[in-house]
Amino acid sequence: MKRWNVVITGFGTVGKQAARLLAQRQGYYREKYDADVRLVGAVRSTSGLYDVNGLGEEALLEWGAAGKRGDSTFSGCEFLASSHADILIETGPSDLKTGGPGLTYIKQALEQGMHAIAVSKGALVVDYAGLSALAKQKGVNLKISGATAAALPTIDLLQYNFAGCQILGIEGVFTGTTNFVLTKMMEEGITSEEAILRAQQMGIAEPDPSFDIDGWDTACKVTILANAAFDAQVKLSDVSRASVREVTDEQIASWKAAGLTPKLIGSIQKTPQGIKAAVELQAVDAAHPFATVKGTTKAVRVETDVMGELLVIGGKSDPVAAAAAALKDLEHIIRGQRAY
Ligand SMILES: NC(=O)c1ccc[n+]([C@@H]2O[C@H](COP(=O)([O-])OP(=O)(O)OC[C@H]3O[C@@H](n4cnc5c(N)ncnc54)[C@H](OP(=O)(O)O)[C@@H]3O)[C@@H](O)[C@H]2O)c1
Incomplete structure (x- = not known):
């Protein structure tokens, strides 16, 4: 069975829903694709959680609750670099001027050969061409359903x-x-x-x-x-x-x-x-x-x-549908469908 390690950057409304749906679908991925999909890391603005064996729901819930802080050493790009994950789901803020943290995370993920799924729009608005070229060069996917009307199929x-x-x-x-x-x-x-x-x-x-x-x-x-x-x-x-x-x-x-x-x-x-x-x-x-x-x-x-x-x-136009669109992208990656 192939193991897929997933990291989520940005753990607000959409990020939490993506984690919940991912946990719910683990059995489905195992049965349908012979794939062991695990959320190994999640990052908020100043802290993160990491477990190489997969994050438990309880730990995530506690950390995701307002005011709770995780380990401040698990944050930023250094964390992403050391996570050795296969797929990044980016659900942080959309900074339309600079691309924000999302641009840094997606670039870093692609650089290290991870597939990237963007739900935030900033990075894509600022430099879609650069990110797409980098994904091609590294032979990985850059998927964007969540950022392009989510449950309404547009890019697909x-x-x-x-x-x-x-x-x-x-x-x-x-x-x-x-x-x-x-x-x-x-x-x-x-x-x-x-x-x-x-x-x-x-x-x-x-x-x-x-x-x-x-x-x-x-x-x-x-x-x-x-x-x-x-x-x-x-x-x-x-x-x-x-x-x-x-x-x-x-x-x-x-x-x-x-x-x-x-x-x-x-x-x-x-x-x-x-x-x-x-x-x-x-x-x-x-x-x-x-x-x-x-x-x-x-x-x-x-x-x-x-x-x-x-x-x-x-x-639907809501955070659950946005998270589900990101997981649709994830499933296409697991199936081996490459986006061009
Ligand atoms: N809501 C929707 O229905 C929807 C639909 C489609 C697309 N989107 C896009 O998806 C993204 C997320 O939306 P949302 O509603 O989930 O937003 P949200 O609830 O405000 O969550 C944003 C998350 O990003 C985190 N964050 C901020 N700076 C960060 C950094 N430097 N590194 C890592 N994480 C950072 C925040 O951390 P803290 O928890 O520490 O504050 C928070 O967890 C947005 O870009 C939005 O445009 C949203």
């Missing part, structure tokens, strides 16, 4: 299902929170502030909702997808961006009167001038498939040269 759809096709363009409702806010404004006639507050009360929006509401989350996803699936060199600053905060009551009233539905749409198009990525507020008519995409539901529509158009709607 583009890299596997349309292999050999030319992707002419994609558009999507990539952020559940913004779609929830727009849906509530349309259906209940409440203001954007009220709808954002509602989303926060329901745990859908973060205490600081700007990352989602102001279009950054969608802009990150289209930047990463453009670079990963179209081999483009799009920078986050190249992507035009719209905010749901700007939507007024008057706009809502006029869209309702005209039978239109507002959506925050991220798009990537092949144009004669090159790849164009954008995040726009669009009012779509009832015939548009995104008109029926309500609440936190997401959707993606892909146009290809010879396979025609494909539409996918659905996928």
